[in-house]
Amino acid sequence: MKVCNIPNTMMIAGQPAIISYIPELRSFRGKFLGLSGYCDFVADSISGLQTEGEISLREYLQDCLQNGIEPYVREEKIKTFTLRYPESFGERLTLAAAEHQVSINAFIVEALNERMKLA
Structure with missing residues (x-):
């Protein structure tokens, strides 16, 4: 990094x-x-x-x-996928990511990760 x-x-x-x-x-x-x-x-x-x-x-x-926990993130292969969403959602997403001082991609990954913890 x-x-x-x-x-x-x-x-x-x-x-x-x-x-x-x-x-x-x-x-x-x-x-x-x-x-x-x-x-x-x-x-x-x-x-x-x-x-x-x-x-x-x-x-x-x-x-x-x-x-007995591995303290560091192991390097993983990066996967990609296409995400379709309304334009207004994209504007909100851009603002939310900026507020958290992360990229849009990082924000989406963090949000999905949090959601999957609840599944």
Whole structure:
């Protein structure tokens, strides 16, 4: 994964994380990329992000080790399919993806993944 091409990212302990600002908390939130589970952290400064990120990642990796869970996403072959949808849906989809600071494709994949967890 080439982090330098992804806006609002930083490397913490060799692991890329996407950073966003949360106005209601007046803090920054980081979320690690490339992990098999969810691992995030919050701080009010860049140096705080670095420290909190290291702590969160270390705890996540320890939990994975203790529970026999693979901590990193394995490279998978990418599949494609055609999706037909109304034009108005496309506009809403573009806005929703932008609000989450991810690509439309990533937003769709995340939404489908969440839905499949409920199936």
